[in-house]
Amino acid sequence: MSINLEFHAFAGNPQSSKFSFSGDTLSPSAALKTLNARITLNNADSSPSPSFKxxxxRNGRPLASSAAGSGDSPPIWRLGWLGLDDLRGILDNSRSGAELSVDSLVYLSSSAENDAVYWAIDVSDEAPELGYKDMGLCFVELRTLMVATDWSDSQAMGNLAIAGQAKALLEWHNVSRFCGRCGEKTVLMEGGRRKQCSNDSCKQRIYPRVDPVVIMLVIDRENDRALLAKRSMPMPRLxxxxxxxxxxxxxxxEAVRRETWEExxxxxxxxxxxxxxxxxxxPNGIPCQLMVGFFAYAKSLEITLDKKELEDAQWYSREDVRKTLTxxxxxxxQRNAAAKVEQMCEGLGKNPSFASDLNVESADEHAPxxxxxxxxIAHHLIYSWAFSDHNVVNGVECNSK
Known part of the structure; x- marks a missing residue:
């Protein structure tokens, strides 16, 4: 069975092209100024453009809704965008009783096409019940939404990318509350797209940083095998x-060579x-990761396992690997996770664990x-190698036209 993907999950953010801050789009600072004015004037969300979304x-979980799929399709989740009046409700009912403020908002993008400005906010410290369920909304683990996303649905993939970017920015704010140079508190600048030390003698500028992680499929060319490893996870065959x-x-x-050798x-x-x-x-504390994928060709074949890092590592033939890709x-x-999101938004279920979302153990008992x-991205590295004799682009077998 082939699939069609234009980009990896969490990539292909449809709002990313709106970050030019030129023409009719708003810069982060201008968007924040406009939002402050709207709140100060107590304008309704139906007031003149732009609209604010x-x-x-909450605790790294984005607000989402769910709608029934068409035909035999599974439910489809959507981002739970709130309007300006909803934002007032959140901030007015904060546990701290603080006055209405937008200091905790993080700018995502503005769109001249949709005449809207998009923000993210962390409400982990707010009152637990603010009427979300009455709106058919609930907070869902991003991993669950990741599994629930139909990878052939470009709109759903775009929503996942938006949620991923927002989570990364909010987590960065959570771990950069204090200046790393002098230890003073930091303040948000430019709509939360950067921070600055509050100490007048320091004023260190702080920007989000991306932590690159190398991920590699190690290949034995001579014997047509690939090296796959198992880490400590709930799924015993993963x-x-x-x-x-x-x-x-x-x-x-160098990182690819060192990590392969060490592990x-x-x-x-x-x-x-x-x-x-x-x-x-x-996990919290590592907000912005970029997985950089490689094929790495082995010069030696004997495995010496680092048992502190891995439970197991084995060479697998191309045929054995193909059996896993059903x-x-x-x-x-995906259907199971989508159904759980729907149940949660209806108030019928709790936030499921990631392991239960990935319960595919019994799907193919003959696969090793x-x-x-x-x-x-690991899937696409493995798929690209396993079907390298097929018409494959970035791990996706393309249908012939």
Missing amino acids: VLAF YTCLSGFMEPGESLE TGIEVGDIVYHSSQPWPVV FAKYKQA IVVPGPFA
Whole structure:
């Protein structure tokens, strides 16, 4: 079964082209000034353009809604954008009782085409019940939405990318509350797109930084095999590519070679770039990751496992890997997660665990292992190699026209 993807999950943000801050689009500072004026004048959300749309997060979970799919299609989730009046309700009912303020808002984008300005806000410290469920909205783990997203639906993929960018920015704000140079509190600048130290003698400028992570499929050319590894995870058969953080003063290629050697004792020669993917679904404290994918060709084959990092690592033949890539099981996981989102938004279920969303263990009992789904760059690295004799672009088998 083939799929059609234009970009990786969390990439292809449809709002990213609106960041030029030129022409009819608003700069972050101008957007914040306009929003402050609207709030000060107590204008209704129906007042003249632009309109303001706010995406709320609680504990890293974006606000979402769910709608029934057409025919036998699964439910479709959507971002739970709030209007200006909803924003007033959030801020007026804050636990701290603070006056109405927009200091906690983070600018995402503005669109001349839609005549709208988009923001994100963290409401983790607000009162737990603010009428979201009455609006058919609920806070859902971004990983759950990731699994629930139909990867062939460009609009749904775009919503996932917007939510990923917003989460990364809000998490960056959470971990940069204090200046790393002098320790004083930081303040938001330019609509939250940067921060600055509040100490007049310091005034350090602080910008979001992206932590690159190398992820590589190690390949044994001579024996037509790929190296897959298992980390400590709830799914006992889930195997994936090796990966690791870069170290200071290290190139991407050097990081690939070092991480492969440290974790498996395999020496790598040639390295070929594949693609990259934003990855905001990481533990708190690492807000902005970029997965940079490579094919790495082995010069040695004997595995010496670092058991502190990995539970297992094995060479798998191309045929064995192909058996794991049965898209029916990923489609079923997507349907299950989409149904859970719908139940949560109807107030019928709790936020599911990520492991339960990925319950594909019984989908193909004859496959020796399970590999990550199409939402992960690891999947596309593995798929590209396994079907390298097919018409494949970035891990996607393209239909012939």
